Amino acid sequence: MKLKKYILLLLLSMLYLTIIFFGVFFNYKVIENSKDININNKNMATLVDCKGNFIVYNKKMYEAWIDLSFLRRQKKFKEYEHLLLSKYTQDEIKDKKFLKWGKFYTKKEAEDNLGVLRKFSKIYETQDRIYNDLFSLSQLIGKYDKTNYGIEKYLYNNKLLETQKEQNLSIDLTLQRILYEELKKTVKEKNASGAVALIMNTKTGEIKASVSIYPWNMGYMGYIEPGSTLKPMIYAMAIDENIIKPYETFKWSYQYTPKNTNIKIKESEYFDLGTMDIKTALAHSSNVAIAKVMEKILNTYSQEWLYNSLLKMGFGKKTNIEFSGEIDGVLKNPDEWKSITPYQIAIGQGIGVTPIQLITAFNAIVNNGYYVYPTFFKNKKVFGRQIYSERTSKKLLDWMRYTTILGTAKDAYKEGLLIGGKTGTAQKALKGIGYTKEDYYSLFEGYYPSINPEYTFLIIVDDPKGEYYGGEVAAPIITNVFYNYSKRKEVYNYLGYYFKGVLPNLINFDMEEAKALLINLGYNFNKIIITGSGTKVTYQYPNPGTLLKDTQYIELRSD
Structure with a gap:
């Protein structure tokens, strides 16, 4: 009986060793979870625009990996080695346990490509992340595993990329493309250093288009001094606090020195308007008028109050839009201010704002005084707060319609397109030099249509050569964008019916x-x-x- 047990144990042991032998030398399989093999089989969320067009999607692929450790133990290794060296050098395969042979659209394609090497390999199903990199989208979306910025990085960091099948973004690819083409054309024609533009849904804060003609995304990761585009917010604040009356007038002068300062505030152009009201001051972007308003603010409130009011507008802190890499901008604490600082801020100097901060702050005026937080998510619940009265906001909107008819944005006027807004021409401050008379940002912030606005926009062109005023450079861009977009929509609607x-x-x-x-x-x-x-x-x-x-x-x- 004992002999039979020993014989049985011996036979089982031999069978086990035989299985191991054949498994190692004849039917060896690549270790599924080897740390030397990095397979991406994560099915991340598809990103689509507001109309369902793909921006980022997953594509099933097949990766073939060869087990070099096993292959080297074969008697015919030298016969196989020349196949390896047809794709890799000796240094590339030396000391490697596993070799990635390639990526293929189908499993059969992978098997055919491997040929005789198939029995020494493993084919894995993987996912390729396909990105639409056109129209400045690469700077906006980023890549969750390769960049430290972008919408996709935000989704990944907040566990949304792996827990959702699809993420509907607010971007309209048609509008994105038109804006990109117009901005790119202007940069080329004006030999500019770059440009950035954003278009927002006025009521919801949804970003419909966001273009940056820079090596990075200037819209969220850079800041500028806003120039005269800050003036509407200063006027709105002063009117709401009863510091000035809506129909207050100012005596025009080419320059003005506020009390207790040695700064001379000058007009950018000479225009003798005699006495001007706020509507005229806005239309002609008067520096003297806004300096007098700031003087009245400081006669009523402290610098600390002014600082807190600017924070309330959204300056000096992130908007918290769904974009990793957003910066705070620059708003110095009042204890760092000089006596001239508030007057510099009034004309858009001495403060660094990101384009997303600027368009969001301006949008509060367009949106009946209600500040909505910007978003890249479609149909996200609207969050915000009232920062100006509805009455004041409507007055400013009415006044800013004149900039495209009689004021600094006349080049933005096109029959049939009702656009309102405020231009800006900001001198660039260069390190160690100060403000120059050769380098400028040309800006135009506004809304379309000017009656019951649907869109709020911001256009910034960096250092255009030749003409540099915001009304001459930036304003015509948005006119062309909305003209082409409306025509495109008409074509789609017609073809959709036909x-x-x-x-x-x-x-x-x-x-x-x-x-x-x-x-x-x-x-x-x-x-x-x-x-x-x-x-x-x-x-x-x-x-x-x-x-x-x-x-x-x-x-x-x-x-």
Whole structure:
């Protein structure tokens, strides 16, 4: 009996060793969780714009890895080595246990590419993150695993990227593209150093377009001195506090020295208007008028009060928009101020504001005095606070309509487009030099349409050559943007009606326009397949005229 037990144990031991032997030398598998193999199989949230167009999405791929440790133990290793050296150098494979052979669209493609090396390899299903990097989107979205800035980094840091299937962003890709093209064109024509622009939904604070023509995203990660674009907020504050009356007048002079200072506030241009009211002062961007208003503020309140009022407007602190990397801007504490500092702030100097802070503060005036926090999320619950009275805000909106008719933004006037706003021309302060007469920011902040505004915008052009006033450089940009956008919407609406239920001919359409049109026709964007790397549609399936209800998917190719 004992002999039988020993024989049985011996046979089991031999069987176990045989299995190990064959497992190691004939049927070896790559260790699934080896620390030497980094496989991305995370299915992160898809990011889409407000109309469902893809901005970032996941694509299933297959990675092939070769187990070099196992391969080196084969008698025929030298015969296989030349295959390895067809893709890698000797130094690249030396001392490695595992070698990434490649990434493929299908498992069969991976197997075919491996050939005889297949039995020494493992094929993993992985996820590729595909980014739409056009129209300045790369600086806006970022990459969760490669950049320390951007919307995607924010989503990742807040555990939203891995817990959601899809994130609807507020960005409108059609508007983003038009804004980018107009801004890029102006930078080229004016030989400018850069530019930044934002368009916001007035009521909700949703960012509809955000473009930065810089190596970084200036809209959230940089700051400027705002120049005259700060004046509407100063006027609104003074009127609300009954420091000045809505129809107060000022005697014009080319320059003015406030009491207890040695600073001379000068007009940027000579215009003798005699006596001017606030509407005229805004339209012509009078520095003297705003200096007199600031003098009245300081006669009534302290510098500490002024500082807190600027904080209330949102300056000197992050807006907390869903963008990692946002900075605070610069608003010095009153104990660091000099007697001239409030007057510098009144004309937009001595304070550093980020573009997102500036557009959000200005939007409070456009939005009946209600400050809404900016957001990149579609349909997010609106949060905010009342910082100006509705009555004061409506007066300022009414006055700022004149800037595109009689004032500094006349170049923004276009028949049929009702735009209001405030221009700014900010001297750049250079380190060790101070304010120069050669380097400027050209700015235009405003709203469209000027009756019942839907959009609030900010345009900044950095150091344009030749013309540099905000009304000459920045203002025409937004006119062209909204003109082209409204025309594009008309085309979509017309085609959507004309081709209702039928697939149109999309050949030679811009790829983004083709997608937008299909979505406008009511087609499910998840069934639209985009291939190729071009910008124009060169092939479509199925053929034009096919009933959409009979279409399982639509392929658009750009070669």
